[in-house]
Amino acid sequence: MTIKLLCIGKTDSKQLQQLIDVYLKRLQFYTKFEIEIIPDLKKVKNLDENQQKIKEGELILSKVQNADFLVLLDENGKQFSSEGFSEYIQKRLNSGLKQLIFVVGGPYGFSEAVYQRANSKISLSKMTFSHQMVRLFFTEQVYRAFTILKNEPYHHK
Numbered sequence: 001m002t003i004k005l006l007c008i009g010k011t012d013s014k015q016l017q018q019l020i021d022v023y024l025k026r027l028q029f030y031t032k033f034e035i036e037i038i039p040d041l042k043k044v045k046n047l048d049e050n051q052q053k054i055k056e057g058e059l060i061l062s063k064v065q066n067a068d069f070l071v072l073l074d075e076n077g078k079q080f081s082s083e084g085f086s087e088y089i090q091k092r093l094n095s096g097l098k099q100l101i102f103v104v105g106g107p108y109g110f111s112e113a114v115y116q117r118a119n120s121k122i123s124l125s126k127m128t129f130s131h132q133m134v135r136l137f138f139t140e141q142v143y144r145a146f147t148i149l150k151n152e153p154y155h156h157k
């Protein structure tokens with residue numbers, strides 16, 4: 001199973017990218033995990049919030065195949081402990097799924113069309129993080145999940 005994290009816009013901080021790369025490198029030993037960046041929309045100043053969400057949503061959905069399991073990272077989604085999240089990943093692995101896609105929304109979140117297509121929503125916290133920070137926190141949690149599944153001593157309760 002491939003796990004993909006879809007994000008809008010390049011990481012704008014070198015330091016943040018370096019930290020993401022640490023976990024990407026570690027994850028190589030456990031699973032096929034990739035981050036796919038959807039380029040920022042051009043001329044966003046001409047768009048209102050809703051128009052921007054709709055356009056970003058079209059780009060997100062263009063990357064999703066019918067058979068993919070699509071999970072939105074969303075403050076209002078279901079919250080997990082790290083152990084619970086590792087079980088969630090294991091369940092998807094057991095289901096024979098080819099591609100599990102997690103997606104980070106743009107500055108205003110997701111369009112209605114993206115919510116309609118999504119299979120589930122996961123929250124990392126009730127607090128709102130920047131879309132840049134979320135990709136680091138999430139990548140670390142996927143790494144943590146695999147170390148839990150392998151009984152490795154990275155995670156301490």
Ligand SMILES: C[S@@+](CC[C@H](N)C(=O)[O-])C[C@H]1O[C@@H](n2cnc3c(N)ncnc32)[C@H](O)[C@@H]1O
Binds near residue numbers: 073103109126
């Ligand atoms: C700046 S936030 C957008 C916040 C906006 N209030 C909204 O309506 O979603 C950008 C993206 O980061 C992700 N995000 C931010 N905080 C999050 C959290 N606590 N849990 C999961 N994802 C989060 C979501 O994908 C969100 O769409």
